Amino acid sequence: MNKLTIYQVDAFTDQVFGGNPAAVCVLSNWLSDNLMQNIAAENNLAETAFVVKDGHQFLIRWFTPTTEVDLCGHATLAAAFVLEKYFHPEISQLEFYSHRSGILPVHYQNGVFTLDFPTDVLVEIECPQPLTQIFGSSIIQCLKGKTDYLLIFKNQEEVALADPNFNELAKVNCRGVIISAPGEEVDFVSRFFAPQVGVNEDPVTGSAHTTLIPYWSKQLGKKKLTAQQISKRGGSLWVEDMGERVKISGKAVLYLEGTIFY
Structure with missing residues (x-):
């Protein structure tokens, strides 16, 4: 019998039961x-990170x-939290490396973790008919990034009220679909749906902000922005457009420490 310590962290929040668990x-x-995939399936969280x-x-x-994914923000933040808290409290700058996404630095200061991620490349397109059927007239602009669609809505209320059919959404050829609009109390709000990879709605999605940040930075004419992902759990982010890179900052809190037996 083998044993493995597991940590569950709520990311992009400072309150347990908020943000996005990883x-x-x-x-x-x-x-x-195969074993890592089985552990992730058993955890049944949006993401499990292995370091x-x-x-x-x-x-x-x-x-x-x-499935394994190319990039995940909240689980990277969670991994940085675990490393800083339990393994390397002396390090304020961690350098992650993903064989799919390259070097991913994370800086820690005063309880805030700042992810340094590559910026997504966006192209405005005519909205595919399946997305129009799912989200209806709420869509005022459609863009396509490397893995996700970004749909722009008129206002925060329309984003909050969106109720897509996940069976139909899962048929769309992409990793997931981001919906976004100007925020009432922050610069922009969003939600993220990815039934294609086993996550109907992700509570707070760091990687989606590699798409959102360059879009809203250009629209609003500012480099530093505030953001909220308005899922049921919700999460807050402070972000910055650095050109070819983006910075995504947030907090995290430990929910669980346990042991896997396999």
Whole structure:
């Protein structure tokens, strides 16, 4: 019987039961892909992050309950929280490396973790008919990033009231769909749906903000912005457009520490 410590962290919040929960496993060596996928499925969270220290870097991979993904913000933040709290409290700058997304620095200061992620590349397109049928007349602009669609709505209320058919949404060829609008108390709000990868609605999605930040920075004419993902759990982010990179900042809190037996 093998044992493995697991941490569950609520990211992009300073309150337990808020933000986006992610599981984190810090390994001495990689487990098999099949075992990591099984652990992620058993956890049944939007993401489980696995981390292996390699010199000055921390190699990182992310799994949903059904598949490995290219990039995940909230689970990276959660992994940084675990490393800072339990393993390397002396380090204020962590350097993650993903074989799918490259170098991903995370800076820690005064309880806030700042992710340094590559900016998404956006192209405005005519909205695909399936998305028009699912979201209706709320859509005023449609853009496509590397993996996701970004749909712009008129106002925050329309984003909050959106109730997509996940069975139909799962048929759309993409990782997920972001919906967004100007915020009432922040610069912009959003929600993120990804039934294609086993997550109907993600509570707070760091990677989606690599798409949202360049869009809203251009629209609002400012580099530093405030954001909220207005899912049921909700989350707050402070973000910055750096050109080819974006900075995504938030807090995190520990919910659970336990042991996996396998």
